[in-house]
Amino acid sequence: MSSTGSSRGNPAIGDIIRSVVVIGAVIVGLYGIGQLFTAKPEATVKPIDYASVVAQARPAATFPLLAPADLPKGWRATSARFQENGWHLGVLTDSDDYVGLEQLKSTPARAIDRFAADSKSAGTADVAGQTWDVRTGPDGRLTYVRDEDGLTTLLNTSASRRVLEGYIASLSTS
Template sequence: MPMSSTGSSRGNPAMGDILRSVAVLGLIVLALWAFGKILFTNDTAKTIDPIDYAKVVEQARPVASFPLLAPTSLPRGWEARTARFDPEAWHLGVFTDSGDYIGLEQIKVSADRAVDRFAEGSKPAGKAEVDGQEWSVRSGPKGRWIYVRAEDGVTTLVNSSASRKVVERYISSLSTS
């Protein structure tokens, strides 16, 4: 079959054809990536609505088998986002006004087991006295601070992305009443 005078490239594509094809495929891949990023990105801090943790605390304290700690109030702009209770454990998750997370855990296990469960990868970083109580301090991945205290078979662990000063102020706000 003779070639036409237009220079058909059926067997050997011209460089321009190859570049156009690569550009079209690149745009399709970029569009799929952007769609997936939008569809599958999960920003927990923005998707979980604030909760009234005081109601959970009010219901949990009478049935708790240990003195349940909770902040007497949260500073302006802070929001409680998660609260879970069972007779052996208590969790309260809070976001500060600057977007840092503070997680309070009280659980009836040893301090070592609580650290293994809630502060994996952390390393000892000394001690701190907060409101007359001694806490073990640990530094964790991504600049996290973990404060741990065990008493009467219950371990209290505070795990946070906030500064030590903010964490200690939060710990000072905790009360059993």
Template structure:
């Protein structure tokens, strides 16, 4: 056997480095090509017209149905459901954090158990002259709960407390 034979069975370190560099450049080129022709959707949120739902629901509601007159810029209503004794409005903030409004005749315990599970009482806060019970969830969620004349209103959200509190302040029955 000659000492000048092929090194195919035993590549040198230089051969390995060159092969890895060529493969890396090929992968990088394919990734760059894919980025040119791939469009990431801005958002997968499907907006709804909650204002028309509010207009048709208020006359049929057995309670003072609350809703914001307008949503903050970038916020989108994603769900609205009404029965004569319940109201739900779900919105997504401009940071894609969920905020939900629930109104239901009856006790607050059921709403809290359903929509603010594992939250703990964190005192009372006054928003626009109304007293709300504040609850804090394990993942930073905040919940505001108020019961008046047999109607419980609950607003819960993943958004920062100040944003959820401003949303609560924007709620109106007219």
């Protein structure tokens, strides 16, 4: 019997290290192969047909319901809801910025508390012949608010002022 080799019951430290390295390499290799063949789902939002919701809501609305006739290329509607006292249309721009349109039979203060809490007044803006109160939020969100005879219209976005004002100009009641 040779005295230089390890006995079968007590392996040398070199044998243990080699075994751990081989097992680690196998695990890393299997992980790498798994990554090659694993499809990563994209976080996509399913667009909706907002025009059909608008067509059903306008006859039932007791206020002039605002919506764009068409969305710009690459934009998609993600949510549309009509209730007796309110209307919501949510869209994503071609650069995935959110624009939310809210029309509510309530005061501007209540609408701001609900949809633009912690925003601060940032002056006014004239868009398409109408004056809007402009607000900015702590997270960079931009909010435009307008009150007309007890109907508050509020638009909330992560997009730029230019994009929001273009969207507001595209809104109509017909």
